[in-house]
Amino acid sequence: MALTGLDIFKLLPKTNCGECKFPTCLAFAMKLAGGQAKLDDCPYVSDEAKAALSEAAAPPVLGVEIGKGDAAFKTGEELVLFRHEKRFVNPTAIGILIPDNLPEEEISKRIDEASKDSWERVGQHLGVKLIAVKCLSGEAEKFKGVLEKAKASGLAIMPMCEDAGIMREAVAVIEDTKPLLYCATSANIDDMCAIAKEKKLPLVVRGENLDSLAELSEKASGAGVEGIVLDPGTRNLKETFFSLVSIRRAALQKKFQPFGYPMIALPCEETDDPFFEGALAGIYIAKYADIVIVSSPEAWLNYPLQVEIQNIYTDPQKPMAVDSKVYEIGSPGPDSPVLITTNFSLTYFIVSGEIEASKVDSWLGIVDSEGQSVLTAWAAGKFVPETIAKFVNTSGLAEKVNHRKLIIPGHVAQISGELDEELPEWEILIGPREAADITSYLRHLTAA
Numbered sequence: 001m002a003l004t005g006l007d008i009f010k011l012l013p014k015t016n017c018g019e020c021k022f023p024t025c026l027a028f029a030m031k032l033a034g035g036q037a038k039l040d041d042c043p044y045v046s047d048e049a050k051a052a053l054s055e056a057a058a059p060p061v062l063g064v065e066i067g068k069g070d071a072a073f074k075t076g077e078e079l080v081l082f083r084h085e086k087r088f089v090n091p092t093a094i095g096i097l098i099p100d101n102l103p104e105e106e107i108s109k110r111i112d113e114a115s116k117d118s119w120e121r122v123g124q125h126l127g128v129k130l131i132a133v134k135c136l137s138g139e140a141e142k143f144k145g146v147l148e149k150a151k152a153s154g155l156a157i158m159p160m161c162e163d164a165g166i167m168r169e170a171v172a173v174i175e176d177t178k179p180l181l182y183c184a185t186s187a188n189i190d191d192m193c194a195i196a197k198e199k200k201l202p203l204v205v206r207g208e209n210l211d212s213l214a215e216l217s218e219k220a221s222g223a224g225v226e227g228i229v230l231d232p233g234t235r236n237l238k239e240t241f242f243s244l245v246s247i248r249r250a251a252l253q254k255k256f257q258p259f260g261y262p263m264i265a266l267p268c269e270e271t272d273d274p275f276f277e278g279a280l281a282g283i284y285i286a287k288y289a290d291i292v293i294v295s296s297p298e299a300w301l302n303y304p305l306q307v308e309i310q311n312i313y314t315d316p317q318k319p320m321a322v323d324s325k326v327y328e329i330g331s332p333g334p335d336s337p338v339l340i341t342t343n344f345s346l347t348y349f350i351v352s353g354e355i356e357a358s359k360v361d362s363w364l365g366i367v368d369s370e371g372q373s374v375l376t377a378w379a380a381g382k383f384v385p386e387t388i389a390k391f392v393n394t395s396g397l398a399e400k401v402n403h404r405k406l407i408i409p410g411h412v413a414q415i416s417g418e419l420d421e422e423l424p425e426w427e428i429l430i431g432p433r434e435a436a437d438i439t440s441y442l443r444h445l446t447a448a
Protein backbone atom coordinates (compact mmCIF):
# COMPACT_ATOMS: atom_id res chain seq x y z
CA MET A 1 0.00 0.00 0.00
CA ALA A 2 1.33 3.45 -0.89
CA LEU A 3 2.60 5.50 2.05
CA THR A 4 0.97 8.84 2.78
CA GLY A 5 2.92 12.04 3.29
CA LEU A 6 2.40 11.76 7.06
CA ASP A 7 3.66 8.15 7.11
CA ILE A 8 6.81 9.30 5.34
CA PHE A 9 7.20 12.35 7.58
CA LYS A 10 7.36 10.11 10.67
CA LEU A 11 10.48 8.46 9.24
CA LEU A 12 12.34 11.67 8.33
CA PRO A 13 14.89 13.42 10.61
CA LYS A 14 12.48 16.37 11.28
CA THR A 15 15.29 18.93 11.44
CA ASN A 16 13.84 21.14 8.68
CA CYS A 17 17.37 21.87 7.48
CA GLY A 18 16.19 22.61 3.93
CA GLU A 19 19.00 20.80 2.13
CA CYS A 20 16.44 18.89 0.06
CA LYS A 21 15.36 22.30 -1.33
CA PHE A 22 12.04 22.07 0.55
CA PRO A 23 11.57 24.34 3.56
CA THR A 24 10.49 21.58 5.95
CA CYS A 25 10.65 17.80 6.29
CA LEU A 26 6.84 17.76 6.08
CA ALA A 27 6.88 19.58 2.75
CA PHE A 28 9.49 17.12 1.47
CA ALA A 29 7.41 14.16 2.72
CA MET A 30 4.32 15.44 0.91
CA LYS A 31 6.25 15.87 -2.35
CA LEU A 32 7.85 12.44 -1.97
CA ALA A 33 4.42 10.86 -1.50
CA GLY A 34 3.24 12.66 -4.63
CA GLY A 35 6.22 11.44 -6.65
CA GLN A 36 7.60 14.96 -7.04
CA ALA A 37 10.80 14.43 -5.05
CA LYS A 38 13.47 11.77 -4.71
CA LEU A 39 14.46 10.23 -1.38
CA ASP A 40 18.12 10.81 -2.32
CA ASP A 41 17.51 14.56 -2.10
CA CYS A 42 17.58 14.22 1.71
CA PRO A 43 21.11 13.26 2.76
CA TYR A 44 20.07 12.48 6.36
CA VAL A 45 17.61 9.60 5.95
CA SER A 46 18.71 6.57 7.97
CA ASP A 47 19.18 3.18 6.32
CA GLU A 48 16.22 1.80 8.28
CA ALA A 49 14.01 4.62 7.06
CA LYS A 50 15.28 4.09 3.51
CA ALA A 51 14.25 0.45 3.63
CA ALA A 52 10.83 1.36 5.00
CA LEU A 53 10.38 4.08 2.40
CA SER A 54 11.53 2.07 -0.59
CA GLU A 55 8.07 1.93 -2.17
CA ALA A 56 7.44 5.64 -1.84
CA ALA A 57 11.03 6.39 -2.79
CA ALA A 58 10.92 4.55 -6.12
CA PRO A 59 10.75 7.18 -8.88
CA PRO A 60 7.34 7.01 -10.61
CA VAL A 61 9.17 6.79 -13.96
CA LEU A 62 12.14 4.46 -13.65
CA GLY A 63 15.46 5.45 -15.18
CA VAL A 64 17.03 3.44 -18.00
CA GLU A 65 20.72 3.60 -18.90
CA ILE A 66 21.62 3.21 -22.56
CA GLY A 67 25.06 3.12 -24.16
CA LYS A 68 28.53 2.81 -22.67
CA GLY A 69 31.38 5.23 -21.99
CA ASP A 70 31.10 8.61 -23.71
CA ALA A 71 27.95 7.45 -25.53
CA ALA A 72 26.11 6.58 -22.30
CA PHE A 73 23.00 8.49 -21.34
CA LYS A 74 20.14 8.05 -18.92
CA THR A 75 16.49 8.43 -19.78
CA GLY A 76 13.33 8.58 -17.67
CA GLU A 77 13.22 9.40 -13.93
CA GLU A 78 10.73 12.20 -14.54
CA LEU A 79 8.85 13.39 -11.47
CA VAL A 80 6.43 16.03 -12.72
CA LEU A 81 4.02 16.67 -15.57
CA PHE A 82 4.86 20.35 -15.81
CA ARG A 83 8.33 21.81 -15.60
CA HIS A 84 7.31 24.66 -13.29
CA GLU A 85 6.30 22.11 -10.61
CA LYS A 86 9.99 21.24 -10.09
CA ARG A 87 12.09 20.45 -13.16
CA PHE A 88 12.39 17.86 -15.90
CA VAL A 89 15.26 15.48 -15.28
CA ASN A 90 16.80 13.62 -18.24
CA PRO A 91 16.66 15.46 -21.57
CA THR A 92 14.97 13.74 -24.52
CA ALA A 93 17.51 11.78 -26.55
CA ILE A 94 17.34 12.21 -30.32
CA GLY A 95 18.12 9.18 -32.46
CA ILE A 96 18.62 8.89 -36.22
CA LEU A 97 16.97 6.09 -38.19
CA ILE A 98 19.21 4.12 -40.56
CA PRO A 99 17.42 1.38 -42.55
CA ASP A 100 19.91 -1.41 -43.28
CA ASN A 101 18.76 -1.73 -46.91
CA LEU A 102 20.03 1.69 -47.94
CA PRO A 103 23.03 1.83 -50.30
CA GLU A 104 26.37 1.46 -48.47
CA GLU A 105 27.46 5.05 -49.20
CA GLU A 106 24.18 6.47 -47.92
CA ILE A 107 24.47 4.44 -44.69
CA SER A 108 28.04 5.66 -44.11
CA LYS A 109 27.02 9.25 -44.91
CA ARG A 110 24.11 9.20 -42.46
CA ILE A 111 26.13 7.63 -39.66
CA ASP A 112 28.94 10.10 -40.22
CA GLU A 113 26.55 13.05 -40.25
CA ALA A 114 24.76 11.83 -37.11
CA SER A 115 28.03 11.58 -35.21
CA LYS A 116 28.93 15.11 -36.30
CA ASP A 117 25.57 16.56 -35.20
CA SER A 118 27.12 18.31 -32.24
CA TRP A 119 26.77 21.89 -31.10
CA GLU A 120 27.82 24.12 -28.21
CA ARG A 121 25.04 26.41 -27.02
CA VAL A 122 25.13 28.59 -23.92
CA GLY A 123 28.00 26.51 -22.60
CA GLN A 124 26.25 23.17 -23.03
CA HIS A 125 27.00 20.39 -25.47
CA LEU A 126 24.03 19.39 -27.66
CA GLY A 127 23.92 16.49 -30.08
CA VAL A 128 22.37 13.31 -31.41
CA LYS A 129 22.65 10.47 -28.90
CA LEU A 130 21.49 7.36 -30.71
CA ILE A 131 21.63 5.55 -34.04
CA ALA A 132 18.60 3.36 -34.69
CA VAL A 133 19.47 0.66 -37.22
CA LYS A 134 16.34 -0.92 -38.66
CA CYS A 135 16.50 -4.38 -40.20
CA LEU A 136 14.51 -4.01 -43.42
CA SER A 137 16.76 -6.35 -45.40
CA GLY A 138 15.65 -9.38 -43.40
CA GLU A 139 19.27 -10.57 -43.53
CA ALA A 140 21.24 -11.05 -40.32
CA GLU A 141 24.61 -10.48 -42.03
CA LYS A 142 23.53 -7.19 -43.61
CA PHE A 143 21.99 -6.02 -40.34
CA LYS A 144 25.13 -6.94 -38.41
CA GLY A 145 27.32 -5.07 -40.90
CA VAL A 146 25.37 -1.84 -40.45
CA LEU A 147 25.36 -2.25 -36.65
CA GLU A 148 29.15 -2.59 -36.75
CA LYS A 149 29.37 0.65 -38.74
CA ALA A 150 27.06 2.33 -36.24
CA LYS A 151 29.26 1.09 -33.41
CA ALA A 152 32.22 2.94 -34.91
CA SER A 153 30.26 6.22 -34.70
CA GLY A 154 30.73 6.41 -30.93
CA LEU A 155 26.98 6.97 -30.42
CA ALA A 156 24.59 4.66 -28.56
CA ILE A 157 22.79 2.11 -30.74
CA MET A 158 19.22 0.87 -31.03
CA PRO A 159 18.96 -2.28 -33.20
CA MET A 160 15.40 -2.53 -34.59
CA CYS A 161 14.24 -6.01 -35.51
CA GLU A 162 11.20 -8.02 -34.50
CA ASP A 163 12.73 -11.34 -35.55
CA ALA A 164 14.24 -12.61 -32.30
CA GLY A 165 16.58 -14.99 -34.17
CA ILE A 166 18.15 -12.19 -36.20
CA MET A 167 18.21 -9.94 -33.14
CA ARG A 168 20.09 -12.53 -31.08
CA GLU A 169 22.70 -12.95 -33.82
CA ALA A 170 23.06 -9.22 -34.44
CA VAL A 171 23.24 -8.19 -30.80
CA ALA A 172 26.38 -10.29 -30.40
CA VAL A 173 28.39 -7.69 -32.37
CA ILE A 174 27.26 -4.68 -30.29
CA GLU A 175 26.30 -6.02 -26.86
CA ASP A 176 29.36 -4.38 -25.25
CA THR A 177 27.88 -0.96 -26.20
CA LYS A 178 24.75 -1.54 -24.09
CA PRO A 179 22.29 -1.05 -26.95
CA LEU A 180 18.56 -0.50 -26.51
CA LEU A 181 16.78 -3.45 -28.14
CA TYR A 182 13.73 -2.65 -30.27
CA CYS A 183 11.32 -4.29 -29.81
CA ALA A 184 9.18 -6.78 -27.94
CA THR A 185 5.63 -7.20 -29.22
CA SER A 186 2.86 -9.61 -28.28
CA ALA A 187 4.27 -11.96 -30.97
CA ASN A 188 7.87 -12.17 -29.70
CA ILE A 189 7.78 -10.99 -26.07
CA ASP A 190 9.15 -14.18 -24.53
CA ASP A 191 12.13 -14.47 -26.91
CA MET A 192 12.98 -10.76 -26.75
CA CYS A 193 12.79 -10.73 -22.95
CA ALA A 194 15.09 -13.78 -22.86
CA ILE A 195 17.71 -11.93 -24.96
CA ALA A 196 17.40 -8.73 -22.94
CA LYS A 197 17.62 -10.58 -19.63
CA GLU A 198 20.53 -12.79 -20.66
CA LYS A 199 22.55 -9.89 -22.09
CA LYS A 200 21.41 -7.45 -19.38
CA LEU A 201 20.20 -4.98 -22.01
CA PRO A 202 17.30 -2.51 -21.99
CA LEU A 203 14.31 -3.39 -24.14
CA VAL A 204 11.52 -1.43 -25.87
CA VAL A 205 8.05 -2.98 -25.60
CA ARG A 206 5.51 -1.95 -28.22
CA GLY A 207 1.80 -2.36 -27.63
CA GLU A 208 -1.08 -2.39 -30.08
CA ASN A 209 -3.03 -0.20 -27.68
CA LEU A 210 -2.59 1.01 -24.11
CA ASP A 211 -4.02 -2.17 -22.58
CA SER A 212 -1.65 -4.42 -24.50
CA LEU A 213 1.26 -2.08 -23.74
CA ALA A 214 0.57 -2.38 -20.00
CA GLU A 215 0.35 -6.16 -20.34
CA LEU A 216 3.66 -6.38 -22.25
CA SER A 217 5.40 -4.04 -19.83
CA GLU A 218 4.30 -6.20 -16.87
CA LYS A 219 5.47 -9.30 -18.71
CA ALA A 220 8.91 -7.81 -19.41
CA SER A 221 9.25 -6.64 -15.84
CA GLY A 222 8.10 -10.05 -14.54
CA ALA A 223 10.67 -11.73 -16.82
CA GLY A 224 13.44 -9.77 -15.12
CA VAL A 225 14.24 -7.26 -17.90
CA GLU A 226 16.20 -4.51 -16.18
CA GLY A 227 15.43 -1.47 -18.33
CA ILE A 228 12.10 -1.06 -20.10
CA VAL A 229 11.12 1.64 -22.61
CA LEU A 230 7.53 2.01 -23.79
CA ASP A 231 6.42 2.49 -27.41
CA PRO A 232 2.68 3.18 -27.55
CA GLY A 233 2.72 1.68 -31.06
CA THR A 234 0.60 4.49 -32.51
CA ARG A 235 1.77 6.06 -35.76
CA ASN A 236 -0.27 9.24 -36.11
CA LEU A 237 -0.23 12.56 -34.28
CA LYS A 238 -3.60 12.32 -32.59
CA GLU A 239 -3.12 8.85 -31.15
CA THR A 240 0.56 9.23 -30.31
CA PHE A 241 -0.03 12.50 -28.49
CA PHE A 242 -2.97 11.00 -26.58
CA SER A 243 -0.94 7.91 -25.65
CA LEU A 244 2.17 9.79 -24.51
CA VAL A 245 0.13 12.09 -22.29
CA SER A 246 -2.07 9.28 -20.92
CA ILE A 247 0.90 7.05 -20.12
CA ARG A 248 2.84 9.77 -18.30
CA ARG A 249 -0.27 10.88 -16.36
CA ALA A 250 -0.97 7.31 -15.30
CA ALA A 251 2.64 6.92 -14.13
CA LEU A 252 2.88 10.19 -12.22
CA GLN A 253 -0.63 10.75 -10.94
CA LYS A 254 -1.82 7.17 -10.39
CA LYS A 255 1.59 5.56 -9.85
CA PHE A 256 0.53 2.91 -12.38
CA GLN A 257 3.75 0.89 -12.44
CA PRO A 258 3.33 -0.79 -15.89
CA PHE A 259 3.57 2.75 -17.34
CA GLY A 260 6.35 3.90 -15.00
CA TYR A 261 9.06 3.80 -17.68
CA PRO A 262 10.53 6.17 -20.26
CA MET A 263 8.75 6.43 -23.61
CA ILE A 264 9.93 6.40 -27.21
CA ALA A 265 8.26 8.10 -30.18
CA LEU A 266 9.07 7.47 -33.85
CA PRO A 267 7.88 10.42 -35.93
CA CYS A 268 10.11 8.98 -38.68
CA GLU A 269 7.46 6.26 -39.10
CA GLU A 270 4.49 8.64 -39.08
CA THR A 271 5.09 10.66 -42.23
CA ASP A 272 7.24 10.97 -45.36
CA ASP A 273 7.15 14.77 -45.19
CA PRO A 274 10.39 15.88 -43.50
CA PHE A 275 8.93 19.21 -42.33
CA PHE A 276 5.89 17.55 -40.76
CA GLU A 277 8.22 14.99 -39.20
CA GLY A 278 10.16 17.83 -37.57
CA ALA A 279 6.91 19.31 -36.24
CA LEU A 280 5.83 15.92 -34.86
CA ALA A 281 9.21 15.45 -33.16
CA GLY A 282 8.88 18.89 -31.57
CA ILE A 283 5.43 18.02 -30.20
CA TYR A 284 6.52 14.66 -28.81
CA ILE A 285 9.56 16.21 -27.12
CA ALA A 286 7.22 18.60 -25.33
CA LYS A 287 4.79 15.79 -24.32
CA TYR A 288 6.63 13.56 -22.99
CA ALA A 289 8.79 11.40 -25.23
CA ASP A 290 12.11 10.51 -23.60
CA ILE A 291 13.57 9.22 -26.87
CA VAL A 292 12.58 10.51 -30.33
CA ILE A 293 13.74 8.87 -33.55
CA VAL A 294 13.90 11.02 -36.69
CA SER A 295 14.84 9.98 -40.20
CA SER A 296 17.44 12.56 -41.11
CA PRO A 297 20.72 13.57 -39.48
CA GLU A 298 20.60 16.95 -41.22
CA ALA A 299 21.25 19.93 -38.98
CA TRP A 300 18.18 21.90 -40.11
CA LEU A 301 16.02 19.20 -38.51
CA ASN A 302 18.15 18.35 -35.50
CA TYR A 303 19.47 21.65 -34.24
CA PRO A 304 16.01 23.21 -33.56
CA LEU A 305 15.00 20.01 -31.74
CA GLN A 306 18.15 20.18 -29.60
CA VAL A 307 17.42 23.81 -28.73
CA GLU A 308 13.85 22.90 -27.81
CA ILE A 309 15.13 20.11 -25.55
CA GLN A 310 17.65 22.43 -23.95
CA ASN A 311 14.95 24.99 -23.22
CA ILE A 312 12.49 22.48 -21.77
CA TYR A 313 15.04 20.65 -19.64
CA THR A 314 16.70 23.72 -18.18
CA ASP A 315 16.06 23.78 -14.45
CA PRO A 316 13.74 26.78 -13.90
CA GLN A 317 15.02 27.04 -10.32
CA LYS A 318 18.61 27.56 -11.46
CA PRO A 319 19.28 30.56 -13.66
CA MET A 320 21.59 29.86 -16.58
CA ALA A 321 24.39 32.15 -15.59
CA VAL A 322 28.10 32.61 -16.20
CA ASP A 323 30.57 33.91 -13.61
CA SER A 324 30.62 37.62 -12.96
CA LYS A 325 34.09 38.82 -13.97
CA VAL A 326 36.04 40.50 -16.75
CA TYR A 327 36.41 38.22 -19.77
CA GLU A 328 39.10 38.54 -22.43
CA ILE A 329 37.65 38.19 -25.91
CA GLY A 330 40.58 37.64 -28.23
CA SER A 331 43.80 39.18 -26.89
CA PRO A 332 42.76 42.55 -25.52
CA GLY A 333 45.30 45.15 -24.40
CA PRO A 334 45.19 48.52 -22.62
CA ASP A 335 43.64 50.26 -25.64
CA SER A 336 40.94 47.66 -26.30
CA PRO A 337 37.25 48.52 -25.97
CA VAL A 338 35.40 47.66 -22.76
CA LEU A 339 31.83 46.36 -23.03
CA ILE A 340 29.54 45.49 -20.19
CA THR A 341 26.47 43.26 -19.95
CA THR A 342 24.63 40.81 -17.65
CA ASN A 343 25.53 37.25 -16.62
CA PHE A 344 22.58 35.48 -18.31
CA SER A 345 24.35 32.66 -20.21
CA LEU A 346 22.55 33.29 -23.47
CA THR A 347 23.42 37.00 -23.30
CA TYR A 348 27.06 36.21 -22.54
CA PHE A 349 27.47 33.65 -25.33
CA ILE A 350 25.69 35.78 -27.95
CA VAL A 351 27.59 38.98 -27.06
CA SER A 352 30.98 37.26 -26.77
CA GLY A 353 30.31 35.44 -30.07
CA GLU A 354 29.55 38.71 -31.84
CA ILE A 355 32.68 40.35 -30.39
CA GLU A 356 34.74 37.38 -31.55
CA ALA A 357 33.19 37.65 -35.01
CA SER A 358 34.16 41.33 -35.15
CA LYS A 359 37.83 40.37 -34.65
CA VAL A 360 38.19 43.42 -32.39
CA ASP A 361 39.99 42.23 -29.24
CA SER A 362 37.89 43.47 -26.33
CA TRP A 363 37.26 43.29 -22.60
CA LEU A 364 33.79 42.07 -21.64
CA GLY A 365 32.64 42.90 -18.12
CA ILE A 366 29.90 40.58 -16.85
CA VAL A 367 27.81 41.99 -14.02
CA ASP A 368 26.05 39.59 -11.64
CA SER A 369 22.38 39.97 -12.57
CA GLU A 370 21.27 36.64 -11.06
CA GLY A 371 21.15 35.11 -14.52
CA GLN A 372 18.74 37.64 -15.99
CA SER A 373 18.95 39.20 -19.44
CA VAL A 374 19.63 42.92 -19.86
CA LEU A 375 16.09 44.34 -19.87
CA THR A 376 14.77 41.90 -17.25
CA ALA A 377 17.72 42.62 -14.98
CA TRP A 378 17.30 46.36 -15.44
CA ALA A 379 13.57 46.10 -14.59
CA ALA A 380 14.42 43.97 -11.53
CA GLY A 381 17.02 46.45 -10.30
CA LYS A 382 19.92 44.05 -10.91
CA PHE A 383 21.53 45.86 -13.85
CA VAL A 384 21.31 49.46 -12.76
CA PRO A 385 23.91 52.24 -12.30
CA GLU A 386 24.75 51.22 -8.70
CA THR A 387 25.42 47.54 -9.51
CA ILE A 388 27.33 48.38 -12.69
CA ALA A 389 29.46 50.98 -10.88
CA LYS A 390 30.16 48.52 -8.06
CA PHE A 391 31.31 45.95 -10.59
CA VAL A 392 33.53 48.43 -12.47
CA ASN A 393 35.10 49.63 -9.22
CA THR A 394 35.77 46.16 -7.79
CA SER A 395 36.51 43.97 -10.83
CA GLY A 396 39.94 45.41 -11.62
CA LEU A 397 38.67 46.67 -14.98
CA ALA A 398 40.29 50.09 -14.58
CA GLU A 399 43.75 48.52 -14.17
CA LYS A 400 43.43 46.62 -17.45
CA VAL A 401 42.97 49.66 -19.71
CA ASN A 402 44.52 53.07 -20.12
CA HIS A 403 41.28 54.70 -21.26
CA ARG A 404 37.98 55.26 -19.47
CA LYS A 405 35.32 54.40 -22.03
CA LEU A 406 32.57 51.98 -21.04
CA ILE A 407 30.12 50.59 -23.62
CA ILE A 408 26.71 49.69 -22.20
CA PRO A 409 23.93 47.79 -24.05
CA GLY A 410 21.70 50.05 -26.15
CA HIS A 411 18.65 48.57 -24.40
CA VAL A 412 19.58 50.44 -21.21
CA ALA A 413 20.58 53.74 -22.83
CA GLN A 414 18.30 55.46 -20.32
CA ILE A 415 20.69 54.73 -17.42
CA SER A 416 23.67 56.48 -19.03
CA GLY A 417 23.09 59.76 -17.21
CA GLU A 418 22.89 58.16 -13.78
CA LEU A 419 25.84 55.91 -14.59
CA ASP A 420 27.84 59.01 -15.51
CA GLU A 421 27.25 60.24 -11.98
CA GLU A 422 28.18 56.91 -10.41
CA LEU A 423 31.37 56.61 -12.51
CA PRO A 424 32.56 60.21 -13.02
CA GLU A 425 35.94 59.10 -14.42
CA TRP A 426 34.34 57.04 -17.17
CA GLU A 427 32.76 58.13 -20.43
CA ILE A 428 29.61 56.10 -21.00
CA LEU A 429 29.07 55.01 -24.59
CA ILE A 430 25.76 53.60 -25.78
CA GLY A 431 26.30 50.32 -27.61
CA PRO A 432 23.91 48.72 -30.08
CA ARG A 433 20.48 47.47 -28.97
CA GLU A 434 20.87 44.23 -30.87
CA ALA A 435 23.86 41.89 -30.49
CA ALA A 436 23.89 41.40 -34.27
CA ASP A 437 25.03 45.03 -34.63
CA ILE A 438 28.04 44.65 -32.28
CA THR A 439 30.44 43.73 -35.09
CA SER A 440 29.78 46.85 -37.15
CA TYR A 441 29.69 48.99 -33.99
CA LEU A 442 33.12 47.79 -32.80
CA ARG A 443 34.71 48.03 -36.22
CA HIS A 444 33.39 51.55 -36.61
CA LEU A 445 34.54 52.48 -33.09
CA THR A 446 38.08 51.18 -33.52
CA ALA A 447 38.41 52.64 -37.04
CA ALA A 448 37.51 56.10 -35.76
Ligand code: SF4
Residues within 6 Å of the ligand: 012, 013, 014, 015, 016, 017, 018, 019, 020, 021, 022, 023, 024, 025, 028, 041, 042, 043, 044, 045
Ligand atom coordinates in the same frame (compact mmCIF):
# COMPACT_ATOMS: atom_id res chain seq x y z
S1 SF4 B 1 17.02 17.49 3.82
FE1 SF4 B 1 16.01 15.90 5.02
S2 SF4 B 1 16.19 16.65 7.11
FE2 SF4 B 1 16.56 18.39 5.82
S3 SF4 B 1 14.55 19.38 5.52
FE3 SF4 B 1 14.82 17.96 3.85
S4 SF4 B 1 13.83 16.11 4.55
FE4 SF4 B 1 14.20 17.35 6.37
